[in-house]
Amino acid sequence: MSLIIDTVYFITAAVFIIGLKQMSSPVTAHRGIVWAGVAMVVASLATFGAPQIALDIGSINLQLMLVAIIAGSAVAYVSAKRVAMTDMPQMIAMYNGMGGGAAAAIAAVELVKLSGGEAGGMGHGLTIQILAVLGAVIGAVSFSGSAVAFAKLQGLMKKTLRLPLHQVINIGLFIAVCVFGYLVATSSPVSFDHVIIFFVLAIILGVMLTLPIGGADMPVVISLFNALTGLAVAFEGFVLNNAAMIIAGTVVGSSGTLLTQLMAKAMNRPISNVLFSSFGSDSGAAAEEDIEGSMKEIQANDAAIMMAYGQKVIIVPGYGMAVAQAQHKLKEMGDLLEARGIDVKYAIHPVAGRMPGHMNVLLAEAGVDYDNILDLEEINPEFPTADVALVIGANDVVNPVARSNPDSPIYGMPILDADKAQNVIVIKRGKGSGFSGIENHLFYADNTQMLYGDGQKAVAELIAGIKQL
Amino acid sequence: MIEGLPALYIFMLSAFTGYEVISRVPVILHTPLMSGSNFVHGIVLVGAMIVMGEAEGTLELSIGFVAVAMAAGNAVGGFVATIRMLEMFQTANKQQGAN
Numbered sequence A: 001m002s003l004i005i006d007t008v009y010f011i012t013a014a015v016f017i018i019g020l021k022q023m024s025s026p027v028t029a030h031r032g033i034v035w036a037g038v039a040m041v042v043a044s045l046a047t048f049g050a051p052q053i054a055l056d057i058g059s060i061n062l063q064l065m066l067v068a069i070i071a072g073s074a075v076a077y078v079s080a081k082r083v084a085m086t087d088m089p090q091m092i093a094m095y096n097g098m099g100g101g102a103a104a105a106i107a108a109v110e111l112v113k114l115s116g117g118e119a120g121g122m123g124h125g126l127t128i129q130i131l132a133v134l135g136a137v138i139g140a141v142s143f144s145g146s147a148v149a150f151a152k153l154q155g156l157m158k159k160t161l162r163l164p165l166h167q168v169i170n171i172g173l174f175i176a177v178c179v180f181g182y183l184v185a186t187s188s189p190v191s192f193d194h195v196i197i198f199f200v201l202a203i204i205l206g207v208m209l210t211l212p213i214g215g216a217d218m219p220v221v222i223s224l225f226n227a228l229t230g231l232a233v234a235f236e237g238f239v240l241n242n243a244a245m246i247i248a249g250t251v252v253g254s255s256g257t258l259l260t261q262l263m264a265k266a267m268n269r270p271i272s273n274v275l276f277s278s279f280g281s282d283s284g285a286a287a288e289e290d291i292e293g294s295m296k297e298i299q300a301n302d303a304a305i306m307m308a309y310g311q312k313v314i315i316v317p318g319y320g321m322a323v324a325q326a327q328h329k330l331k332e333m334g335d336l337l338e339a340r341g342i343d344v345k346y347a348i349h350p351v352a353g354r355m356p357g358h359m360n361v362l363l364a365e366a367g368v369d370y371d372n373i374l375d376l377e378e379i380n381p382e383f384p385t386a387d388v389a390l391v392i393g394a395n396d397v398v399n400p401v402a403r404s405n406p407d408s409p410i411y412g413m414p415i416l417d418a419d420k421a422q423n424v425i426v427i428k429r430g431k432g433s434g435f436s437g438i439e440n441h442l443f444y445a446d447n448t449q450m451l452y453g454d455g456q457k458a459v460a461e462l463i464a465g466i467k468q469l
Numbered sequence B: 001m002i003e004g005l006p007a008l009y010i011f012m013l014s015a016f017t018g019y020e021v022i023s024r025v026p027v028i029l030h031t032p033l034m035s036g037s038n039f040v041h042g043i044v045l046v047g048a049m050i051v052m053g054e055a056e057g058t059l060e061l062s063i064g065f066v067a068v069a070m071a072a073g074n075a076v077g078g079f080v081a082t083i084r085m086l087e088m089f090q091t092a093n094k095q096q097g098a099n
Helices: A002-022 A029-047 A060-082 A085-115 A126-153 A166-186 A192-210 A215-240 A243-266 A271-276 A300-308 A319-324 A327-339 A358-366 A376-385 A455-468 B004-022 B027-054 B057-098
Strands: A312-317 A343-348 A373-375 A388-392 A423-428 A448-452
Touching: A002 A029, A002 A243, A002 B004, A002 B027, A029 B027, A029 B057, A060 A085, A060 B027, A060 B057, A085 A126, A085 A192, A085 A215, A085 A358, A085 B027, A085 B057, A126 A166, A126 A192, A126 A215, A166 A192, A215 A243, A215 A271, A215 B004, A215 B027, A243 A271, A243 B004, A243 B027, A300 A388, A300 A423, A300 A448, A300 A455, A312 A327, A312 A358, A312 A376, A319 A327, A319 A358, A319 A455, A327 A343, A327 A358, A327 A455, A343 A358, A343 A376, A358 B027, A358 B057, A373 A376, A388 A455, A423 A455, A448 A455, B027 B057
Parallel strands: A312 A343, A312 A388, A343 A373, A388 A423, A423 A448
Antiparallel strands: none
């Protein structure tokens, strides 16, 4: 029986890798995730045959296990089905946090067993104990950190929160977690109190690490926690001697790290900066001093004329478009303009929205052609030839201070050169600054005009305006 | 039993595999891919089930219960979210073909 299960795990790990590979192309992506899903179901079913699980319906362990599986699946299924596409980032953060929590809980059971003097699923051994503790720390941090990320994106929590001496507290917490982790990992038998303190500290550390991080950095953070959960799963896989967990967890850990690096690179902020400093904390004020010009308002009809009689329009969507659910209207407007022979392109900044590719998903939902969606390197040379750059709900990713002002916190971040278009129209709800809290010089430029209002309404007005022409 | 050097080899090779598999992904698929890899680490469900099977006493059973429920949530939620995202790309594809 055990040989069959091991074979199933072996095949599962292989299918996961093939599935992930297939997910890197739009043509095979759907097939890839379905294969991975089938493998997951088969692996879970096979696990019922594991020697550790008594297949006796009278067993309280089995009963509770089935209840837990059904309850967890049902809640996740309903929430994943119901959630709006725009809220997907926080849902991914939540599911990821659950995975991290599960890994930490596995370690908790094993460590509690050790504190009772039992061998548990793992043999006694320093290496195994250290791995369990490492997985527990990483899983617990990922769990509570993802929960905070979820709360922030869901709007349940203030955007950034900094305690006095936040950095010092974090360092202290980190040292405390290390000390108790060391105690738990090296002692035999393990002290039950130490295990409890260790987990509480690790959970608090995850919260404290995530609290000061602003909305603009969330994609990087979610991706990082995703990689961390993978690593935690791999470590617990070593503890339980489970090859499927080791391989799948490690693959996610390394691919997630790469994805995190790609994102951090796009923002030109090292990962350490994202984690240990928050946007606009000290230097934000310095960047506001030298703004020239003033914001000029434009009416929707004038903006519609400007676009309808141009040759080329580049649309720059940001998080504001997601919030306003304006992607369908935007697509409708794009079609109208294209019908008039105008070249319509969509410019996507790598970190626009709350996740890499967030904008792509939303535009795909609205049915926008792939070929018209271009990323930073492709579209930037085209801005000078565009008659209109329509910025909708994007802010920091088009802020020219990233090129010009070395004092600005976003200095050096690659941006979309929307300011180089002949005319810039910015659709914006109000006059406030973006998530980073930095004033956007683009809004004050001579060729920029502001169209105030909710994204969806503003685009609807633009559509009405174009139709009248 | 996987331990010692063979375990390290598995770890290293898996790490390189993950890196290679992801390295040439178009930006357009970054979110579905993150969601997909989020689903893949839902395999933690298998470990949670094994631990739950061995749990003894109220405390262990309670933690095990939480572990299994959260792991199942990770797997199912990750899967459904990924499928929903990818279906959108499919619609875009079909419309593109129709045009």
